[in-house]
Amino acid sequence: MNEPPELCEEVRRWVEKAEHDLQNAEYVLGLKEECPTDTVCFHCQQCAEKYLEALLIFNTIEFPRTHDLVLLFNLAERVVGHNLEIEQVQPLNRYSVEARYPGDWDPISFTEATDALRMAKSVRTAVRGAFPKEVLPN
Numbered sequence: 001m002n003e004p005p006e007l008c009e010e011v012r013r014w015v016e017k018a019e020h021d022l023q024n025a026e027y028v029l030g031l032k033e034e035c036p037t038d039t040v041c042f043h044c045q046q047c048a049e050k051y052l053e054a055l056l057i058f059n060t061i062e063f064p065r066t067h068d069l070v071l072l073f074n075l076a077e078r079v080v081g082h083n084l085e086i087e088q089v090q091p092l093n094r095y096s097v098e099a100r101y102p103g104d105w106d107p108i109s110f111t112e113a114t115d116a117l118r119m120a121k122s123v124r125t126a127v128r129g130a131f132p133k134e135v136l137p138n
Contacts, residue, residue, distance in 0.1 A: 011058045012137045018050035025117050037113035042099035044120035045092040051127040067096035084126035088119050
């Protein structure tokens with residue numbers, strides 16, 4: 001596959017940022033009892049969001065500036081399809097706001113944060129599988 005170099009570079013930048021969010025989530029989750037689960041979940045949501053946006057960019061699908069993973073998922077699925085289920089994306093949606101700001105939110109358990117990491121990794125695997133190797137960073 002011969003993709004335009006500037007498109008490949010743009011997608012690589014989005015993938016790199018998504019990977020940074022994933023690395024942060026994994027590292028912080030490793031703190032166990034001291035783990036701030038809200039930031040783990042926020043980074044998991046951000047990882048999934050950036051991977052879905054990278055997929056849309058790669059396929060030249062316009063999308064609004066949003067943190068709504070369901071909207072991004074539906075745009076990607078409708079046009080290009082992918083090996084991902086909405087159940088692997090939708091639960092992460094709440095963390096774009098609830099994990100970042102104080103409010104009357106339910107506490108996020110360590111188990112919930114672990115589940116969020118698993119979901120983010122599922123999005124990562126599915127989206128990376130939709131890219132030709134030349135698009136992914138080394």
